[in-house]
Amino acid sequence: MIRAILPLVLALAGPAAVPQQATPAPAAPTPPPIEKPVLVHAFPHDPTAFTEGLLIADGTLYESTGREGESFIRQVDLATGKTLRRATVPDGLFGEGIVAWGAELRSVTWHGGRGFRWSRPALKKLGEWRYDGEGWAMTDDGHHIILSDGTPRLRFLDPATMKVVRTLDVTVNGRPLRNLNELEYIDGQVWANVWMTPYIVRIDPATGVVAGVVDLSDLVARVGLTDRDSVANGIAYDRARHRIFVTGKNWPELFEISLPRAAR
Ligand SMILES: [Ca+2]
Numbered sequence: 001m002i003r004a005i006l007p008l009v010l011a012l013a014g015p016a017a018v019p020q021q022a023t024p025a026p027a028a029p030t031p032p033p034i035e036k037p038v039l040v041h042a043f044p045h046d047p048t049a050f051t052e053g054l055l056i057a058d059g060t061l062y063e064s065t066g067r068e069g070e071s072f073i074r075q076v077d078l079a080t081g082k083t084l085r086r087a088t089v090p091d092g093l094f095g096e097g098i099v100a101w102g103a104e105l106r107s108v109t110w111h112g113g114r115g116f117r118w119s120r121p122a123l124k125k126l127g128e129w130r131y132d133g134e135g136w137a138m139t140d141d142g143h144h145i146i147l148s149d150g151t152p153r154l155r156f157l158d159p160a161t162m163k164v165v166r167t168l169d170v171t172v173n174g175r176p177l178r179n180l181n182e183l184e185y186i187d188g189q190v191w192a193n194v195w196m197t198p199y200i201v202r203i204d205p206a207t208g209v210v211a212g213v214v215d216l217s218d219l220v221a222r223v224g225l226t227d228r229d230s231v232a233n234g235i236a237y238d239r240a241r242h243r244i245f246v247t248g249k250n251w252p253e254l255f256e257i258s259l260p261r262a263a264r
Contacts, residue, residue: 029174032201034213037246037257044081045247045254049074053097053107053137053182054234054247060121061236061245064089064098064107071095073107075121078245081254087123089116097137097182099145101159108135108147115162129162131155139183139190141205146190148183152176154190154208170203172210177201184235186244193233200235200246214259216246223251 045051053064061076071089076082089095094110104126105118111134117126134149144156144165154168170177170192179195189211190203200214216232223230227250234247234254247254 029171029209031173032210032212034215035259036215036218037244037259039219040243040256040258043078043245043254043256045251046076046081046083047250047252050229050249051182051234051247051251052095052249053099054236054245055098055100055139055184056236056238056243056245057100057105057120059238059240062098062100062105062120063234064095066095066110066249068092068094071109073098073105073118073123075123078254085121085123087118087125090125096135097148099138099140101140101145106138106145106162108138110134110136131157131162136180136195137182137192139185141185141190146183146185146205148180148192150179150181150195152178152180154180154183154203168203168205168208170201170208170210172201172213177210182233182235184237184244186235186237191235191237193231193235195233196228196231198232200232214257219246219255219257220248223248223253225250 050066052066055062061078063074063076065072073087074083075085096108096110098105098107105120108115113131115129136148136150139146145159147155152170155164156166158165180192181195182193184191190205191200193200198216198220201210202212204211230250232248236245245256
């Protein structure tokens with residue numbers, strides 16, 4: 001875990017000191033601010049849920065979970081954390097993220113390029129779609145579906161065809177930032193959990209530059225899990241009520257958070 005965190009920490013720390021040279025190096029990019037969120041409210045969360053995707057659509061919370069044999073698409077009651085409906089990801093695949101589009105949820109799986117379409121809220125499987133490479137998470141900006149795959153490159157898909165229309169290379173301090181995982185589009189930025197770290201990065205969707213880092217360390221400490229896989233993952237935005245929710249894999253709680261106004 002330490003090794004996984006180091007690249008981001010090093011990147012955030014800015015360029016290493018170098019001996020004075022005759023030719024000055026180009027100005028380094030300004031490091032993004034690191035922001036501690038305010039905890040607004042804690043809700044129960046199913047500790048068996050290996051959270052891969054989280055979203056709110058039409059006031060309803062949906063969650064997808066991973067691991068073979070434990071991969072589900074769920075409708076969840078926010079107040080109690082109870083599963084209201086559940087669909088099983090087919091064929092023992094490792095489920096990853098979900099996105100709501102129209103009257104559907106669409107989901108991806110880790111390996112094999114198999115995505116699925118589900119009705120909502122009934123969660124009946126409607127069909128399948130394909131993509132290249134791995135699938136980690138999705139969100140949408142109202143025009144395109146955005147797909148992460150663990151690399152620094154986000155794919156923007158045409159929701160009608162699910163084909164790639166553009167890509168976005170994400171950088172922090174001028175360096176590529178890999179392990180982009182769960183996504184949420186919030187007020188004109190793409191938020192992404194960085195896998196195996198307590199950080200969410202806020203990405204400018206025009207440039208790919210990380211504009212801010214949300215540090216969930218206090219919430220990680222609060223849940224106190226020691227399993228190295230029980231990382232922060234899952235971001236949902238209630239667009240109607242401007243509420244932001246985060247959780248983690250097997251976390252017993254799901255949190256509404258806010259950022260200090262100055263950070264937004
Ligand atoms: Ca999300």
